[in-house]
Amino acid sequence: MPLEVLRGSPRVLKHSLPSNLQKVDFEHLQLGRDFANTYFQGTVVFSYRLTKLGNGTPFFKIVLQESENSSSEAHTINIFVFGKLAEECAKAIHQGDILVVTGFNLVKSNNKNDKHGWHLELSDEVDSKIYVFTRSPHTTTVSETVAMPVAPKYTYTPLNQLKSGTVVNLYGVVKFFKPPYVSKGTDYCSVVTVVDQSSAKFICTLFNTNRDALPRIYRNGDIVRFHRIKVREFGGEIQGIGGKGFAALTFDGTVGAPVVPRTTSKLFTFTDEDRRIVENLRIWVARNPSNSKPAVKLSDIQPPMFFELTCQLVGKAKVDGSSYLLKVWDGTKCPFPSWKVLVKDDDLEGDRILINQLKNLTVDIVIYDNHVQLAKSLKVGSFIRLYSLHAKMKSPEGKPDITYIQFHLHGGTMYGRGITILPETQTDAMQLKAFLDSVDLTASEYSDESSSPEFENIYTALGTCLERCQQLSVTVLTDHQHLDVTALSTILNSRIPQQFRVRAKLRRYEPVKLHQSVKLHCPKCNLLQEIPGDAEIDLVLREASLSRSNPDLQNASFYESAVWESENEEQRHVTVHFVKHDDLLQEAGDSLILIEGGILKEILKLSKKFKAIIPVRSTEDSLVLLDPSVPFSWQRNMQYFGCKHCSDPKPMSSLSSLAAEEDPSWNSMAIAQALGIVPLQYVFVMKFVLDDGTGTLDVYLMDCDKFFQIPASEVLINNIFQENMERIMSKLCPTGKDLDELPWLECFIKSYYVRDETQEQLCYQIFDTMIAEDV
Known part of the structure; x- marks a missing residue:
């Protein structure tokens, strides 16, 4: 068997090797030496997935670190395995295994990034053999987290x-x-x-x-x-x-x-x-x-402040489409009367007896926007930590002499805002649990403050406010929740520029044909343009296909070239350059190709097989991008365009550094960066007419994928995305409905001036807002 898997003690490995084999170390690996009766031993620190060469031969790459005297990456070597042996290795070899390789060839590497200038090659066709020593299945269980039996030495960089x-x-x-x-x-x-x-x-x-x-x-x-x-x-x-x-x-x-x-x-x-x-x-x-930050208890709160709170969850409930309620306690008493959020009894999850027992020790925290999904998944009784929690004082309408404290976990991730679930074995969770178990819930010092007439007035006033404010909103705010809602009539008379939070309804929108809302936008120069149609792109490609490719540019150091004559057409040749990685061709699904002379239907056909395609043309000394009016890259059905004003295109040889990376992704951003392209973004561009009862306001939406939670780059090629967008807009602005029947749309808008050579125009644009999950 060319591959033998061994288990048990390390002694098993030693006694399984033929007696005629002698171990060879790093320092004795020299080109031209006969290694017929030697073996090399090391620990697997990394392995790549099984792939195939251009001729279909299976190929598997392993990074092996010498088991002894290895203190840095200089003591690692690449192992290339070919054929059926490669397929067997891909199934059996894992990180941390000890490998003994015999019957190998020491080969000079053409990869300039290789640390030693050579690597080992093995194949079952030349009687190579690999012994794999792995942990016995009886020494660990699947659920265990264990250290590797033989630990390679690592160097740590300050x-x-x-x-x-x-x-x-x-x-x-x-x-x-x-x-x-x-x-x-x-x-x-x-x-x-x-x-x-x-x-x-x-x-x-x-x-x-x-x-x-x-x-x-x-x-x-x-x-x-x-x-x-x-x-x-x-x-x-x-x-x-x-x-x-x-x-x-x-x-x-x-x-x-x-x-x-x-x-x-x-x-x-x-x-x-x-x-x-x-x-x-x-x-x-x-x-x-x-x-490190000191812990803050509820008893230490001094609003207004942002702080971290470690607590236990005792109840939770949905508030509206963009917010969620968590009832928590940490065993200490908040020194201020706290906000009690109104929710339906049937919506509240948790032990009702315990919630009532702890009602003077718990606080209500409202979770907003992008944190809602995680809040919903929390289990009652779990220990959690909330980061950048906002505590602020508030007064009911018309009662400035009465104040209470509110707790908000606003949307977004600024300042590390978020929620983490603490396992019960974590130090802080263990300490909190021990403290909560020691709290005397019947102590007389915890008086029922909410029964006093003063606080009945607070909750009555607060309840009226919440019933109005908690009407379902179809949008979610992802940041800036500290801003108060501003009436549209006030915004119309406010200074420019400024940011506002508004709560209004959508009277109408443009364009009505939603596919027309997708445009191309340059984030650098703010160029906004229509997406070129297939006929326009194909015309440019056909004109370029009349030029002959330069044969001197075929088969360069980082690509291999192939030329064929087009079907049913005369005097048109198509040249494809297959970009290599580690001097080898990748599988089609992982590879990048450069194409000369191809027309639209040919590129679309090839895009179904290859990961990325770049249309190019030949100059006297290099391959360059074809034309700024066609995509600089195709990836499946996606077309990626560059800004003709901001880009500074480089020759295709600039891709060689990307091809030499450990795992080139060939995504559009990496390609654009390597080639000096400023990529255009697919964006939704729409005009909304908002009405809040005090006035109307025209606001613009320009967004890539955040507002609708649908990528603008794919909405034109995906029927499901198109249907979702139509459904969302019919919910925001249903036809045949009166203004009172329309849903509330809460959003942030900013005012600014757009200037050209002749005039100045005041505009308003939506930002940091997205559609709620359940719309």
Whole structure:
């Protein structure tokens, strides 16, 4: 068998090898040497997915680290496996396994990024054999989180020594973070700022389709360990981004707390050296209290203020389409009379007896907008932490002498605003649970203040206000909830520029044909243009196809070329350049191609097979973009255009650096950046006529995907998105309805002047607003 999987003690591996084999180390791997009776041993630190070469041969790549005397990435080597052996390896080999490879060839690498200039190649056709030593299934259960049996040594880079363009391992203390939130796409995002003893600061932006796969950070002062994080330069400063192979561990930053890593991985390394690093960082955090925030109890509240609250959830209920109620307590008593939100009894979840028993110790917190979905999923009885919670004093209408406190978790993620669920084993949750168990709920000091006539007046006045304000709104505000609602009549007489919060109804909108609302917009010069039609694009492509390609530009260092004659047409040749990665062709679904001489129907046909297509033309010495009036990139049915005014196109050779990356994504943004293109954005452009009873106002909507929660880039090619948009607009502005029957639309608008050579026009535009989930 060319692949043998072994389990048990490391002694099993040693006794399974043929006696004639001698181990060869890194320093003795030399080109031209005979390795027939030798073996190389190492630990798998990374493996790529199985792919196929241009001739259909299965191919599998492994990054192996020498098991002994390995202290840095310099002691890793690429293993290339071909044929049936590659397919078997892809099924059996995992990160952390120990590999012994025999019958290999040491081959010079053509990849300039290879650390050594050579790699190992194996195939069952040349009698290669691989022994895989993995953990016994009897030593762990599926639910266990365990360290790797053989821990490769890692080098950790201080934050003040980070350099753009590198992939590093690091330790740091959390200075600031945003709990995971839904990004503009489908992924969850978390932003983490870390510091260390070098006094440097490093901002990391991490994405994952699974919220729970992002680092489990509970507070500032936690300690994180990031493996294989990419360092890139953005806006003049270096930042970190997670990529393929990224992994994270998180630790409580409190001195004396158990050193237990939080992770979703089943396999990770953790050595005595790691423990020492964590303990040293804990001591440093304790000596630098500015790196962590002190806890705030309800009894410590001094409004107005924003603070973090650790509490237990005792009840929850829907308030309206864009807000949600959480009833919480932390065992202490708020020193101010607090706001009690009116909800239907049937809507309130929780133990009614306990809620009534705790009514003078609980506070009502209203959760808004993008945090509502997570609030709905919380289990009553769970321990949670709310970040950037807003406490402010309020008076009922007409009663300025009476005040009460309100608690709001506004929409958006500014200042780390969000919610985190704390496991019961987390230090703060354990301490809170012990404290809550000790609270005497029958103590006489907790008087029933709400029974007094004074507070009956507060709740009566507040109830009238809430009944009016909590009428269902079809929109959600994603930020700036501290702004009060302003009447449209007041806005018409206000200074310019300014931002407002309005609550109004949609009388009418333009264009009525919704597909006409999608335009192309340049974020740099604010150019707004129509989307070119297929006939217009095909005309440009056909004219360009009459030019012959330059044969001297075929088969360059980072692409292979193929030429064929078009069907049913004379004297038209189509040239396709297949971009390579690691000197190899990728699978069609992962690859980028450059096309010369192709017309629209041919490009559309190829786009169904290849990940990305760029139309190009030949010059005397390079391949360049075809024409600014056609897309610079096709990806499936999507067309991506560049701004002809702001772009500074570069030749296709600029893509070679992107092709050399560890895992080139070939997305439109990466291609645009490499080629000097400023991409145009697909946006909805509409005019709304709003009416709140005090006046009417024309406001404009220009939005990519936030307002409708539908990507403008795809609405023209997706029937489901088109139907959803029509349904939303029929809900916002149903035909044949009186103004009183229309739903409320709450939104932010900003006023500004648009100037040209002859006149100045006052405009109003919607921002930081989106349609509610249940519309």
